[in-house]
Amino acid sequence: MDSLVVDGLGKCYVLARETESKATRSFWQRLKSPLGADPAGVAREYWALKDVSFRVEPGTILGVIGPNGAGKTTLLKILARVITPTTGRVVGVGRVVSLLELGAGFDPDMPARENILMNAAIVGITRHEAQERIPEILEFAEVEQFVSSPLRHYSSGMYLRLAFSVAIHMNPQILLADEILAVGDSGFQERCLQKVTELGRRGLTVLFVSHDMDAILRICNRVMWLNRGELRKAGDPEEVVDEYQNAVWSEADIAPSERGRRSNRLAEILTVRLVSAAGRDIGGAPASEDVFIKIRFRTVRPNLLVKCALDLATRGTLIFRTSDAELRPLRDAGVYEALARIPRDLLAELTYVATVGCIFRKEDEPKEFPLLVYNALSFMVYATEQPDIPTSGRLDRVGVIAPRLEWTVREEVQVVRA
């Protein structure tokens, strides 16, 4: 008896072409189709997921890997019933609990208790039963002393611990976890992974989406690789991860974007990734550590010069644009990587989107060849420290960035005039 049978699953989005978006449609056009989709010819289809089929046995920890835009999140959202598939069918057994995004299903204005009860209601657990589990949930999440403070005072690490703890205490038969475990201090991450492994042995089926190949290899007993909405390979973790990583090295994995330009006659941007100081791919950035944005590109001509730049945006607002201070020479044609260090304690606990650009030119010609990848990377910054309760909120760092400045406090030197 399979825990999950997915058959020919597909999700199609109908996109309005940007130039003919709603705002610019004429009154007459709107009159002709006031309620329906955009008139034929204006709409464009985009398959986020295409004909994906697989089966999962109970107790399987299935890792789902693939580049951004591969359809991993779409798959999980369909299984969580948040979105409805366009084609295909899923048959599953038992309660599904999802950890799709940090804070999903939580109300920041309510305290932990109320949130636990609400989540219990969402998965269909009675109030009485939920109340009995509250102490256990709080204990695993290590947030007992903050039961009564609203979640908005929580750090993202605490948020995650609570979310994970709530999820596993809802007695799911199927757990859907999207990247979320990438966030959190290493100690808790360790405990999460252990817990997931343990529950897996007891028959819990887990779909675990991550960019962290170490974690995937450690806990998964099967791995599925999605690429541009299609199932590329599934099977033994070592094998699939190896092949995936080789492929990433040899080909571009950035989903084609409407705007921007990924390749020109001099070079091509292959990947844009967030990596730790150790060079490991990471899905989220710990606020207290340096992280790097790594742009991999391939040049097809020798003797080029390059200058890379980066836009960081959050909530739709550009925070800053920054570029390399100099033009770097690229002697031979080949694959290069550019690393931009984002210093620790600079970014706030938010999700950021990076747009990257590189300008190439030949050494002997002034003509520039720019490349640009819009929204090449999105990542979340999380803090693991607990908020300072005595001054809670009021003195925290707020805003779109949260740099820690160097402060000194000293007594004023009295200048005594004789």
Added chain:
Amino acid sequence: MSALRRLFGLGAAVPASGEIAEAGYQKWVIEPVRVGLIARARELWRYRRILWFLAERRIKDRYEDTTLGIFWLFARPLMPIFISTIIFGRFLGVPSDGVPYFLFFLAGSSCWRIFERSVQWVTRSLDQNRGLIKKVYFPRLIAPISSVAPAVTEGGILLTLLVLASVFYYFHDGVFYLRIGLPIVAALVAVAMAMLLAISVGLWSSVLQVKHRDVQYSIRYFTQLWQYVTPVFFPLSSVPPKYHLAFFINPMTPIVEMYKWGLLGIGEFPGIELALGVGVMLLIFGTGIVYFNNSEAASVDRL
């Protein structure tokens, strides 16, 4: 016929409720075509607990930033009623079926307010719950249903005012205008019907609101017009008979009439009119459910 069967989920390809898989857990199916109405209704019942959470949240949203507190809650709805009492009751001499115009208007408008505000909240319900809707699953129908909560509290406030005002008139005129006894039930039924009608209208408007963001403003305009074909600040007895049809196609007319009859004992119990109104309401409700159900997936994609 097969379309009809699908609509009502009679032969839908869902495992019958209670079909239990080998391991003892419930088996479920996800398909592009959502299951029929009967299965949805069952599901709605299973998820009923979320209703209270969402309702509570909406009420909090509504009253969180009321700094003047309890005084303001009562003062705010009272102001327009005082003004209307002076203009319609005093200046224009609008008849009020033998009760003080202030009470007459308070009664009519408390019922109307519940409806009008419900429609406004329900229209925005998908938008307002989008954080939850886009992240977790629950039957989407819970969003519009729970959104009548703030309107109910508002109606409750007006009703409290009505009771207080009646006590005042008792000492002033020596007559206690409120009815005590069984007819009160009719007033409660009227409130329930006003809410159901608001939800029915909202099933359409909330989906349209997701598609066209300006629906919430048009609906406000639309309900304002609607109020004029509902006997809120004038009695039905002052409407010339040739306009009665227009009034009774509007399901709010018998509802408001029944409410006033039950509460103040004025006017007549609307019999045939009520049946007609219920018919119109069920029509809006039924088509609304089907429309909401069919647009659900697209609405979530669009949110």
